[in-house]
Amino acid sequence: xxxxxxxxxxxxxxxxxxxxxxxxxxxxxxxxxxxxxxxxxxxxxxxxxxxxxxxxxxxxxxxxxxxxxxxxxxxxxxxxxxxxxxxxxxxxxxxxxxxxxxxxxxxxxxxxxxxxxxxxxxxxxxxxxxxxxxxxxxxxxxxxxxxxxxxxxxxxxxxxxxxxxxxxxxxxxxxxxxxxxxxxxxxxxxxxxxxxxxxxxxxxxxxxxxxxxxxxxxxxxxxxxxxxxxxxxxxxxxxxxxxxxxxxxxxxxxxxxxxxxxxxxxxxxxxxxxxxxxxxxxxxxxxxxxxxxxxxxxxxxxxxxxxxxxxxxxxxxxxxxxxxxxxxxxxxxxxxxxxxxxxxxxxxxxxxxxxxxxxxxxxxxxxxxxxxxxxxxxxxxxxxxxxxxxxxxxxxxxxxxxxxxxxxxxxxxxxxxxxxxxxxxxxx
Ligand code: NIG
Ligand code: FE
Numbered sequence: 001x002x003x004x005x006x007x008x009x010x011x012x013x014x015x016x017x018x019x020x021x022x023x024x025x026x027x028x029x030x031x032x033x034x035x036x037x038x039x040x041x042x043x044x045x046x047x048x049x050x051x052x053x054x055x056x057x058x059x060x061x062x063x064x065x066x067x068x069x070x071x072x073x074x075x076x077x078x079x080x081x082x083x084x085x086x087x088x089x090x091x092x093x094x095x096x097x098x099x100x101x102x103x104x105x106x107x108x109x110x111x112x113x114x115x116x117x118x119x120x121x122x123x124x125x126x127x128x129x130x131x132x133x134x135x136x137x138x139x140x141x142x143x144x145x146x147x148x149x150x151x152x153x154x155x156x157x158x159x160x161x162x163x164x165x166x167x168x169x170x171x172x173x174x175x176x177x178x179x180x181x182x183x184x185x186x187x188x189x190x191x192x193x194x195x196x197x198x199x200x201x202x203x204x205x206x207x208x209x210x211x212x213x214x215x216x217x218x219x220x221x222x223x224x225x226x227x228x229x230x231x232x233x234x235x236x237x238x239x240x241x242x243x244x245x246x247x248x249x250x251x252x253x254x255x256x257x258x259x260x261x262x263x264x265x266x267x268x269x270x271x272x273x274x275x276x277x278x279x280x281x282x283x284x285x286x287x288x289x290x291x292x293x294x295x296x297x298x299x300x301x302x303x304x305x306x307x308x309x310x311x312x313x314x315x316x317x318x319x320x321x322x323x324x325x326x327x328x329x330x331x332x333x334x335x336x337x338x339x340x341x342x343x344x345x346x347x348x349x350x351x352x353x354x355x356x357x358x359x360x361x362x363x364x365x366x367x368x369x370x371x372x373x374x375x376x377x378x379x380x381x382x383x384x385x386x387x388x389x390x391x392x393x394x395x396x397x398x399x400x401x402x403x404x405x406x407x408x409x410x411x412x413x414x415x416x417x418x419x420x421x422x423x424x425x426x427x428x
Pocket of ligand 1: 080109110113220248324325326327328
């Protein structure tokens, strides 16, 4: 199966394996008049159309981009996409002045979603998740990291991870599952959080690792949730369980989560709204990615992570939605890029690299995805505009016109399209 993507005014991509650091973050390779040849799901060629035809002949299918801009599909390296219910009541309470933590401590927050998620059937969770995945996809995201964490008991955590596996099997988006059983202290352990930490370490983490349903593990390291010492214990045997580490770090208070992530050799330290200068220096000396989630700052009306300082210090900065029902209910990477530029002060080229190649590095997949280069998976988006700045320029609307995943057109003219399934709107 071959696909030729042609007619682009611009093809823009970061290049090279590994996260781009410092000034390299702003360096995109920009082709004018290039075509992209996809063969059997991979990128086989990027360059002049005449050379493409000489080397490969007629393609099975052509996607004419009509003067648009082609970018790599977005990689979203931090999402919580499986949940039931919604928390619009908390949104109103926060607008009236209560904080995220006030609401969590009064019985709302993560535990209110835990209540709804435990009560939902796996079918209901899968249906809700697939609807979210369609929104991720139509906004240009072709790969996500996906966390559990609204079960907070063995059975529901496993069911969430099964939903992630099932969604991965039926949806074009690739999902990389993370166990976040240490997302909060469940109500039944409120009076004895230490017993919950012991249960996670002794039983829940090992059982989930045995199931093979998670690639990585995460902990919400935060004042009033899991402190540094508990987080250290929760992650001490990650290696022997076969898990890489992501960490919710320095989100609401400057606890030193970034330094701990570095100490543990984590793939990423995420949020970092309250990171200290010592934390920035530690990340800059390490391979641990700094995953920034400006949707959370926007939605909680809290400070931005110090994106410029992190980039300038040489940290591997990536961007993600944090898609979840409490602090960032969005699937839209273009919205995140708007916030990263207009809010946090990154340039558009920097934000593109942070949402593609660096985001792929933050989940350990930069050898497979995240840039438009020969040999990588053919995951591409076409913007409704001639240049990559149009990601943000026409703000508040979806700038993504077409999406290609693994060499197949899966969104056409903004609509979910799959030539191999009954969901094809044209019925072919
Ligand atoms: O990344 N901080 C912890 N977890 C989520 C919020 C989850 C929720 O409120 O439901 C976050 O912000
Ligand atoms: Fe999160």
